[in-house]
Amino acid sequence: MTQTAGQKKNGGKTGSAGAGAGTQDAHLQARILAEALPHMQRYDSQTVVIKYGGHAMGDPDLAAAFAKDIVLLKQSGVNPIVVHGGGPRIAAMLQKLQIRSDFVQGLRVTDKPTVEVVEMVLAGAINKEIVSAINSQGGKAVGICGKDANLMVAKKITHMPDPGSNLMKAIDIGYVGEPVKVNPHIVEVISNSDLIPVIAPVGVSEGGETLNINADTFASALAATMQARRLLLLTDVAGVKDKEGKLIARLSVEDARALIGDETITGGMIPKIESCIEVVEQGVDAVVIINGKVAHAVLLELFTEHGAGTFLGKLPGKPGDQS
Numbered sequence: 001m002t003q004t005a006g007q008k009k010n011g012g013k014t015g016s017a018g019a020g021a022g023t024q025d026a027h028l029q030a031r032i033l034a035e036a037l038p039h040m041q042r043y044d045s046q047t048v049v050i051k052y053g054g055h056a057m058g059d060p061d062l063a064a065a066f067a068k069d070i071v072l073l074k075q076s077g078v079n080p081i082v083v084h085g086g087g088p089r090i091a092a093m094l095q096k097l098q099i100r101s102d103f104v105q106g107l108r109v110t111d112k113p114t115v116e117v118v119e120m121v122l123a124g125a126i127n128k129e130i131v132s133a134i135n136s137q138g139g140k141a142v143g144i145c146g147k148d149a150n151l152m153v154a155k156k157i158t159h160m161p162d163p164g165s166n167l168m169k170a171i172d173i174g175y176v177g178e179p180v181k182v183n184p185h186i187v188e189v190i191s192n193s194d195l196i197p198v199i200a201p202v203g204v205s206e207g208g209e210t211l212n213i214n215a216d217t218f219a220s221a222l223a224a225t226m227q228a229r230r231l232l233l234l235t236d237v238a239g240v241k242d243k244e245g246k247l248i249a250r251l252s253v254e255d256a257r258a259l260i261g262d263e264t265i266t267g268g269m270i271p272k273i274e275s276c277i278e279v280v281e282q283g284v285d286a287v288v289i290i291n292g293k294v295a296h297a298v299l300l301e302l303f304t305e306h307g308a309g310t311f312l313g314k315l316p317g318k319p320g321d322q323s
Helices: 005-008 016-043 061-075 087-096 111-136 185-191 215-226 253-261 270-282 297-303
Strands: 047-052 080-085 143-144 152-156 160-162 168-170 177-182 196-200 200-204 211-212 230-235 284-293 309-313
Touching: 005 087, 016 297, 047 061, 061 080, 061 111, 061 196, 061 297, 080 111, 080 185, 087 111, 087 215, 087 309, 111 143, 111 196, 111 200, 111 211, 143 185, 152 211, 152 215, 177 215, 185 196, 185 215, 215 230, 215 270, 230 270, 230 297, 253 270, 253 309, 270 284, 284 297
Parallel strands: 047 080, 047 230, 080 196, 143 196, 152 200, 230 284
Antiparallel strands: 152 177, 160 168, 200 211, 284 309
């Protein structure tokens, strides 16, 4: 027996209530797509760098939702570039191999055995898992790291500000690097096709040494060099909050500096915001700190009015304007 379209959507049921519900759902889907149109037009052929990390990587449902978001961005004409972290997986592997791991000001002290594990976990296991997740949703992802085609040339971090005095202090944390030069050609070749680059934050020194680079730092340097339209930082927090604990949806660079000055922004959020400010001043329209624990956070931020975190950049940034 032949089924109508309405019967197919309702599992073969013929009741008018079922048909009505199916029609309502279809109209809702059409309205959502229509409302997304100005946002899609804003990001058409634009580069968006997405730093993927935190809780979203460890939750299978959130990981699948993220992969779908990336494929939808590419299908919509956006050029997504994924840079991922993987700290917890590195820590677990080091523990399994009984290699001691220490931290200095949030950066992992990385000796020769540790950097080999870092490269194996980041550029190997995690990178290929993300590639497979995106490909399973119909995308065409390609996994690389900062060593490929000298994408991210870095140098060892040898000085850091002392937390007590803010004076620069000499340190030795091993094979931990900061970007010196970004050569984006390989990323441009990939993203200008129907492929999606997925990048592990492992760099290379001018002498050929492998260096572990903080994923936020790596993504920021890449976004600035490529003059990306947006840099999205997926984190485990909702974004920047005011002194009453309420989320601040939008900040200018001046606003952000003022909040650091009056100690609304404190602790580990300070270097993250300072990095965001630097990226915006280097030409990226905006950086958005996004709550990665929210399913489809990337789509919520880019393709709806609601957003999913704290926008830091040029204001205003509504669909009709240029930011």
